[in-house]
Amino acid sequence: MTIDPALFSAALRALTPILFAALAGALCQRAGIFNISLEGTMLVGCFAGVAGSWFTGNPWLGVALAVAASAAFSLVLAVGSVSLGGDAIVISVAMNLLAVGLTAFLLRTVFGAQGSFSDPELRGLDRVRLPLVEEIPLLGPVLSGHSPLVYVSWLAVAVTAVLLYRCRWGLRLRGLGENPAAAASLGVRVTRQRYLVVVAGGGLCGLGGAQLALGNVTLFAENMTAGRGWIAVVAVMLGAAAPVGVFLAALLFGLAEALGFRLQGLGLPQQATDAAPYVVTLIALFVSSRRLRRRDPVEGAVDR
């Protein structure tokens, strides 16, 4: 097997939807909300992206609709858990179910299709060639030639990192996650902050969904997120809810997915290569878990 630029290029493509969703998860985690509705929210984004691009003929309007629809969908979590006091995990489980039903229902009623919808007329996002970067040997082909949203996702990592660690807003947000009562007593508007973070996270999931349905492929299929939202939840844990950490965790999954395809070409059984990313994660969790230990309330009681 050769390690060539195409492998890393494929990895970067594979990681982008996971990265967007994981950034959303990291933001929510920081605000003290365990958001596992990423899978469903991203799926809504996939559908809205395809619908938007199909009816307007402009993939960017599709992206915009994906962001809007996912943000609106995540309002369910905000209203349910922040305002009405329901359990965020339970609401998320329901939202994932709802997203599968809603998108399949709309696929049937809007497009008259069952299972999946694709059409040569459906416009996806064009690849961008970066003029100067492209010339760099080895690195050029890896970094250039992706859908614009791939670059947006890197920008999102940087913006989230700055917001979290270099702004008063981020400081307040992190305080809110660690001790809501103390943050509230210092004048942090808990409800408003949490709404903002959940809805912004929804928008990020929408970008992830748009990249999946209009960037990686150009179609919508029932349940097409296929567990990427769950991988994102794991990436949030693995990356300790820090933007750069989350990026590295998503990179691990992207690489494992891309490598898996290669290894299959070498005659390794498909089951082994499919399982590879998850084995890698379990090992990574085992090794890195000491840091996470303090975050676990039940575990905290144990140690004392």
Next chain:
Amino acid sequence: MGSIRAKLLPPALAIAFAVLLCAVTLLFSGSSPLEALGAMVGSLGRGTTAVDVVNTATSYYIVALAAALGFQMNLLNIGIEGQYRLAACVAAIVGGAVTLPFGLGVVVTMLAAAATGAAWVGIAALLKVYRGVSEVISTIMLNALSFGVIAYLISSDMFGELRGNNIGTPYLPESSRVPGFSFGSSGTVFGMVLVAAALGVGYWVLMNRTRFGFELRASGKSPTAAAAGGVNAKKMILVTLLISGAVAGLAGLPELLGRDHTFSLNFPAGYGFTGLAVALLGRNNPVGIAFGALLWAFLDKSRLALDNVGVPSEIVTIMQGSIVLSVVVAYELVRRVELRAEQRRVGGQNPPGSGEPRPVSAGGAV
């Protein structure tokens, strides 16, 4: 908390709300909600639908018990999906390999399933207890991993055999099958219904009549208080997850032992999240879960009837999602209303001057 109204009102409200929501959705999409409802209810009387509902509910009941065990202790066993499928696969292999006198074969198969479920969740349990890894994360991984393991186990190099374009384990011998209760042309109810009912009784006894159950519920309500009371939290987590996994392991058996007799590529999937949803709907109560499982199975089985009258059957999934969503919210709302009533009652007994109940007295309500 104790009043029967507080227990029954929320699910009733939630179901009513979900039905309303779906009716409006159907109206917008140009279908008639009444026709849809008629088709759903009408299908119960035809063919084997009613028996199918009971059979499917049997599996749903078992997965939901597994989920409820975790919920009682604030553990979220997302891995039920992987546990029951892998367990059914191993049980099919073990049950197919041994030929024992009737009864014994079934027992061995069931033990194999329970042991596999427990062993699979055991990985997550050990990671949680010794390395502090959240069970949510590790079981998501284990679910994904179980697909690979199952595909490997039923490949033709291992235990599977090719049948047309399907692949599966060899058929179980007669001694490893569970006979059902035949209702003639209306179908056959799985014999495993009795096992599911026994599990429900066992669950109730474990939770309400044993020290373990008491400690489990205490740990769920307040880990710190339980720890102070001398409960070994690590042991509780380990044992609870293992029992949950063992119960989950049995969930695939009604279909395996009662109808399919083989684990093949099209063995039912997706019960894991159903279990979580049904346990929530039934509020971790064995009787409530039974109603939840029947409702869920009824909704699932009505898809065909809906398609037959031209109503998009995907509305069923929307309905299921909105039921769970509204049941969570409804419980919270009813709890708040009851709390306020309680405060008013207490406030009325106190001498004048104590006045309005202070928000502080609602401590922990938010």
